[in-house]
Amino acid sequence: MQDTAEKPAVYSRKNPFSAKLKTALHLTGSCAEKDTWHFELDLGGSGMTFEPGDSLAIFPLNCPDLVEDVLQALGFSGDEPVTDPAGNSVPLRETLLRSNNITQPDKKFLNTIVGKAGADAADLEALLVPEKKKELADYLWGREIIDFLLAYPRAKFEPQEFVGILKKLNVRLYSIASSLKAKPEEVHLTVATVRYESFGRQRKGVCSSFLAERIDEETPLPCFISPGKGFRLPAPEEDTPIIMVGPGTGIAPFRAFVQERKATGAKGRAWLFFGEIHEDTCFFYRDEWEACLEEGILEKLTTAFSRDQDHKIYVHHRMKENASEIWQWLEEGGIFYVCGDAARMAVDVDKALHEIIAEQGGKSAEQAAEYVEQMKKDKRYRRDVY
Numbered sequence: 291m292q293d294t295a296e297k298p299a300v301y302s303r304k305n306p307f308s309a310k311l312k313t314a315l316h317l318t319g320s321c322a323e324k325d326t327w328h329f330e331l332d333l334g335g336s337g338m339t340f341e342p343g344d345s346l347a348i349f350p351l352n353c354p355d356l357v358e359d360v361l362q363a364l365g366f367s368g369d370e371p372v373t374d375p376a377g378n379s380v381p382l383r384e385t386l387l388r389s390n391n392i393t394q395p396d397k398k399f400l401n402t403i404v405g406k407a408g409a410d411a412a413d414l415e416a417l418l419v420p421e422k423k424k425e426l427a428d429y430l431w432g433r434e435i436i437d438f439l440l441a442y443p444r445a446k447f448e449p450q451e452f453v454g455i456l457k458k459l460n461v462r463l464y465s466i467a468s469s470l471k472a473k474p475e476e477v478h479l480t481v482a483t484v485r486y487e488s489f490g491r492q493r494k495g496v497c498s499s500f501l502a503e504r505i506d507e508e509t510p511l512p513c514f515i516s517p518g519k520g521f522r523l524p525a526p527e528e529d530t531p532i533i534m535v536g537p538g539t540g541i542a543p544f545r546a547f548v549q550e551r552k553a554t555g556a557k558g559r560a561w562l563f564f565g566e567i568h569e570d571t572c573f574f575y576r577d578e579w580e581a582c583l584e585e586g587i588l589e590k591l592t593t594a595f596s597r598d599q600d601h602k603i604y605v606h607h608r609m610k611e612n613a614s615e616i617w618q619w620l621e622e623g624g625i626f627y628v629c630g631d632a633a634r635m636a637v638d639v640d641k642a643l644h645e646i647i648a649e650q651g652g653k654s655a656e657q658a659a660e661y662v663e664q665m666k667k668d669k670r671y672r673r674d675v676y
Contacts, residue, residue, distance in 0.1 A: 299337065303461065306349060306512035307336045311505055312476065321571035325483040326539060327502055328467070328574075331511060334475045342469055342546035343521035343674070346477055347461040349512040350497035351504070356393075356436065357386045363439035370449040375458045382449045390456040393434045393496060402455050403438050406445035414438075432488030462497035463516050465629060465674060467542035471553035477513075480542040480574065521674045523547055524625060526554035531624035533616065535639055537565035537594070537605050540630025541574055543674060547627075548578075552587045560587065561619065565594035565605040605635070606642040617650035625670045632675035643671075 301307040313330040331346075340346075361368045361383065368383030375389050386392055397418065404415045417426040435456075439445070468478035483502040484495025505511065521543065524530040534544040541564055551560060562579065566572035573593070582588040592612060596602040609616060620626065628639050640662075648658035665671040 301336065301338060301514040303347070303514060306347075306514050307333070307338055308510040309333055309336075309477070309513050310511065311507050311509060314501075314505075317480070317572070317574050319571045321568060323567055324572055325485065325502065326572070326574065327481050327483065329479045329481060329501060330468075330473075331477050331479070331513070332475065333477055336475075338477075338515065340466060340470060340477070340515045341517075342466070342523055342550045343518040343543055344466050345463040345516040345518055346466055346479060347463050347514050347516045348497055348501075349461055350459070350500040352387050352390075352392055352459065352496060353494055353499060353504075354387065356434075356494075357383060359436050360386060360392055360439065363436060364447060364452060366449055372450045372453045374453070382453070385453055389459055390453060391459050392436075392456065394457075395430065395433070395435050395438060396457060398457075399435065399455050400438070403442050403445045406447075407442035408444065410444055411442055414442075432486075432493070434491075434493065437489060437491070459496070463676075465518075465539075465542040465546075467545045469546050469549035469553055472549035478545070480539045480545070482539045518543075518674060520669070521627070521629075521672050523550060523556070524558060526551070526556040529558050531559040531561070531619045531622055532627065533561045533563070533619055533624055534627045534629075535563040535605055535609070536627075536629045537563070537635055538630055540628075540635070540674075543629050544627070545575055545578070548582055548587060552582070552585070559589045559619070561590040561592070562588055563592045563594070563605045563608060565596065565608075567595065567597045569593070569595040569598055604638065606638040609639065609642045609646065613646040613650050616646055620647070620665075620670075621651075623670070625672060626665065627672050627674075629674040630676075636673060636675040 299305070309331040311329065312332045315328040317326045317328050318324040366382055368381060370382045371379055372382050372385055374380050374385040400414065400418060404411045404418065416422070417429055464479045464481060466477055467480045468476060481498050481501055483498045485499065486493050524532065534547060536544045544562060548560065566574065572595070579588060579591050583591055592608045594603045594605045594608045596604055626643065628636055630636065644655070644658045644662060647653060647661050648655055651658070651661065653661065662671060
């Protein structure tokens, strides 16, 4: 007999699911330096599945104020008809809001500015040669497309021409902060809102500010799952210890890990390292971690709040303070996970890990590096850094 049961839809970049916001909780309270949110999205009826360690890809909208600034700099009303990246005929304002990257300038855009502005853009042209790659990157930090439109008013565009030199507005990936076994038909995210000032303008992260400032329960949130195949828990019946290092929003996948471990009755020991700037305003999910300690789902919780004392303390410092026990867990076959900032945190954690292995294992720097390399080969050193 033929199976006529309807199969769940496969959601993807070309066929995203339209989720809706269920809950938005401000995690950083009165903290002036940080603005971090916990979002719960409704996946009801989607049949969508994911594993702890996966990410959610979200299609954001650009900031409407920035769209208007770009239109004003170009001298357009925004009603001009254009063809968007998908081949649809839409008003210029709509494609700049929904479909085009209007923040980060790329080489194509910069070369077009140089070609149109001529001698006025000689300094910019000098940075576009291959030998000046680093200098160009330094120059572009904190600058967006609007800065070049304002700086080079001789660079004039037709509406379709301008759209044609812009990249597509891409999805943003966020590590999932929940387990389907614990929270069916939901997906949770931990998102830090990016805001800063540079060159006299206020800047905003495209997706983080979209989520924090411009959505409600009625806003469609096109999304799909991006698998994190290399960032997985051991099987629940295994006795493998796990060490999780997740400062800031790097805590997200480990919240999913801990929920999953509780739901599956996982046997192995678990140790969580978390860091932020202040304990009173930035200890994300504190009640949950403390409950997990009481229930034995977490064996250890080690925290580092960098600005709560005269000298800054980070998670890698806490690792060094617990070097002997970390070494014991590693020697028992423990898996070491890291999630969060790639540029600084992950580098410092990696250095601390090498030092712990060298000191506690009585190894040379070269032998410690070999030990870490073997951990990677054995999939016992797993990183989700960005």
